[in-house]
Amino acid sequence: MPRRYDPDRRQRIIDAAIRVVGQKGLAGLSHRTVAAEADVPLGSTTYHFTTLDDLMVAALRQANEGFAQLVAARGALTDPHTDLAAELAALMGEWLAGDRTGVELEYELYLAALRRPPLRPVAAEWAKDLADLLAPRTDPTTARALVALMDGICLQVLLTDVPYDEGYAREALGRLIPPASP
Amino acid sequence: MPRRYDPDRRQRIIDAAIRVVGQKGLAGLSHRTVAAEADVPLGSTTYHFTTLDDLMVAALRQANEGFAQLVAARGALTDPHTDLAAELAALMGEWLAGDRTGVELEYELYLAALRRPPLRPVAAEWAKDLADLLAPRTDPTTARALVALMDGICLQVLLTDVPYDEGYAREALGRLIPPASP
DNA sequence: ATCCCATGTGTACGAGCGTACATATCGGAG
DNA sequence: CTCCGATATGTACGCTCGTACACATGGGAT
Numbered sequence: 001m002p003r004r005y006d007p008d009r010r011q012r013i014i015d016a017a018i019r020v021v022g023q024k025g026l027a028g029l030s031h032r033t034v035a036a037e038a039d040v041p042l043g044s045t046t047y048h049f050t051t052l053d054d055l056m057v058a059a060l061r062q063a064n065e066g067f068a069q070l071v072a073a074r075g076a077l078t079d080p081h082t083d084l085a086a087e088l089a090a091l092m093g094e095w096l097a098g099d100r101t102g103v104e105l106e107y108e109l110y111l112a113a114l115r116r117p118p119l120r121p122v123a124a125e126w127a128k129d130l131a132d133l134l135a136p137r138t139d140p141t142t143a144r145a146l147v148a149l150m151d152g153i154c155l156q157v158l159l160t161d162v163p164y165d166e167g168y169a170r171e172a173l174g175r176l177i178p179p180a181s182p
Numbered sequence: 183m184p185r186r187y188d189p190d191r192r193q194r195i196i197d198a199a200i201r202v203v204g205q206k207g208l209a210g211l212s213h214r215t216v217a218a219e220a221d222v223p224l225g226s227t228t229y230h231f232t233t234l235d236d237l238m239v240a241a242l243r244q245a246n247e248g249f250a251q252l253v254a255a256r257g258a259l260t261d262p263h264t265d266l267a268a269e270l271a272a273l274m275g276e277w278l279a280g281d282r283t284g285v286e287l288e289y290e291l292y293l294a295a296l297r298r299p300p301l302r303p304v305a306a307e308w309a310k311d312l313a314d315l316l317a318p319r320t321d322p323t324t325a326r327a328l329v330a331l332m333d334g335i336c337l338q339v340l341l342t343d344v345p346y347d348e349g350y351a352r353e354a355l356g357r358l359i360p361p362a363s364p
Numbered sequence: 365a366t367c368c369c370a371t372g373t374g375t376a377c378g379a380g381c382g383t384a385c386a387t388a389t390c391g392g393a394g
Numbered sequence: 395c396t397c398c399g400a401t402a403t404g405t406a407c408g409c410t411c412g413t414a415c416a417c418a419t420g421g422g423a424t
Contacts, residue, residue, distance in 0.1 A: 004372065004419060025297040027209075030411060041373050046413075048371090104296060111293045113341050114286060115207040124342040145331070145354035148338050152330030155337075159295050160306040172327035176357050186389060186402070212381065223403050228383075230401090 006040075010048045013038045017059045022101040026108045029056070053118045060109040060122045067106060067126070070095060071133065084137050085174035092150060093166045096157055107158060127151075138177055145176050188222075192230045195220045199241045204283040208290045211238070235300045242291040242304045249288060249308070252277060253315065266319050267356035274332060275348045278339055289340060309333075320359055327358050 006012075016038030020029050029052065031045045038045070049055040074091055076082045095103055110126065113119035127147050134143035149172060157164045188194075198220035202211055211234065213227045220227070231237040256273055258264045277285055292308065295301035309329050316325035331354060339346045 005421075006372080009372085027297065031413090032411075043373055043375090043415095044371085047373095050413095052412085107293075108296055110341070111289075111296075111337075114290055114293075115209070120341060120343070127338060127342065141350060141353070144338070144350075145335075145357075148334030148354070149327070149331045150334070151337055152332070152334035153327075155293075155333055156309060156326070156330050159292070159302060160309065161302070168323060168327075171323075172330070172358060175327075175360070176354060178357070187391075188402080191401085213383090214381075225385095225403050225405090226401085229403095232383095234382085 009038075009040060009044065013040065013045055013048055014055070014058045014062055017055050018062065018105060021059065021108060022105045026056075026112055051118075053116055056109060056112065056116065057118055057122055060106075060113075060119060063102070063106045063109060064122065064126045064129075066102065067095075068129065071130070077133065078136070080137065083174075084134070085170050085177060088134075088146065088150065088173050089166045089170035092154065092169055093164060096154065096164045100158070103154065104158065107154065142176060142178065146173060149173060149176060191220075191222060191226065195222065195227055195230055196237070196240045196244055199237050200244065200287060203241065203290060204287045208238075208294055233300075235298055238291060238294065238298065239300055239304055242288075242295075242301060245284070245288045245291060246304065246308045246311075248284065249277070250311065253312070259315065260318070262319060265356075266316070267352050267359060270316075270328065270332065270355050271348045271352035274336065274351055275346060278336065278346045282340070285336065286340065289336065324359060328355060331355060331358060 013034060017029060017034045020033050020037050024033070031049075031052065032042055034055065035042045035045045045055075049058070071077060071091065074087065074094075077084070077087050077091070109119065110123050113123035130150075131140070131143040131147050134146055137143075138146075153164075153169055153172070156162065195216060199211060199216045202215050202219050206215070213231075213234065214224055216237065217224045217227045227237075231240070253259060253273065256269065256276075259266070259269050259273070291301070292305050295305035309326075312332075313322070313325040313329050316328055319325075320328075332351075335346075335351055335354070338344065
């Protein structure tokens with residue numbers, strides 16, 4: 001029995017959990033599947049994350065950070081001279097492009113919060129962080145509505161097979177933003 | 183072994199499934215839990231619904247009909263002389279009031295479609311039906327956006343502990359509706 | 365240098381699951 | 395009246411799951 005002293009094991013388990021959820025869905029997440037994916041014994045996953053909820057919280061938190069990085073990379077979002085609606089629509093386009101593993105994972109964990117109280121604060125935090133980021137460009141209420149509409153549009157794209165229409169998103173988001181008072 | 187000839191058994195199983203999901207969540211749904219709730223033997227649930235997906239489709243379809251009735255009861259939605267945004271906001275208020283078992287069930291099944299392809303058409307149908315109903319009051323694109331925003335607002339209310347704010351919903355929905363051209 | 369405890373490992377148990385299937389029943393078609 | 399196929403029932407198999415626990419190990423505090 002080799003392999004001892006594995007300092008980043010906890011992190012590797014979280015990464016494995018994210019891969020598992022991305023590939024097999026939240027229903028396919030178990031201590032065992034994660035252990036297999038992370039190539040660690042079963043006891044190791046139960047040691048670091050007593051409850052599956054614990055593991056989900058860690059995974060959702062990490063997924064949130066990934067999204068936050070995507071947002072941060074798009075610095076134009078906070079630049080008051082850009083078209084906010086267009087920037088948000090483009091952000092969604094970028095997020096929804098390519099394989100949607102990341103988006104699906106984010107939403108699946110996000111929505112799991114509906115039934116799993118421990119996830120609720122993390123899910124709420126995601127919405128709040130994005131709204132807080134947007135608030136300076138408009139106002140807190142509008143920011144909340146923008147986040148809600150983005151959620152709804154993403155959901156429609158994920159649940160129906162309608163492809164993402166950036167022009168439509170930009171138009172709809174734009175209507176939510178009250179005209180500037182120069 | 184009494185109890186033979188039970189004509190509405192299929193329907194009773196669907197009702198039981200809805201109660202199970204409402205009480206224990208989608209994760210608590212199994213052939214056995216439904217059988218227990220409907221007070222029928224295990225073999226009966228597997229006979230009428232070979233796959234759990236089959237059962238979920240039936241349950242989601244029924245939940246959709248329940249929502250459709252709620253909408254139909256609010257005839258003012260199709261009356262062009264009413265304030266559409268206000269009507270929609272009031273509809274959401276009514277739906278989210280009281281115990282949220284119905285809403286949670288609807289969304290949980292709705293969102294399960296993310297990973298269960300058989301559910302997708304039923305979920306898409308829900309969004310489409312509502313959008314089709316709203317389209318005559320504005321235009322198809324605006325109707326889609328209204329549905330998306332409603333989805334997003336409901337989700338925010340369900341996932342965070344922020345109470346439903348009808349005034350906010352009305353204001354946001356109103357902004358999506360382009361001014362009438364008299 | 366010593367020792368302790370956080371960390372890592374292997375195994376076992378009982379419960380619940382989907383599924384399959386042999387058998388029983390009986391409404392309604394003929 | 396007869397009979398057939400849709401419906402109903404009970405049981406069993408093999409699997410995965412969460413959980414618990416006894417034991418091994420070695421990094422770092424002392």
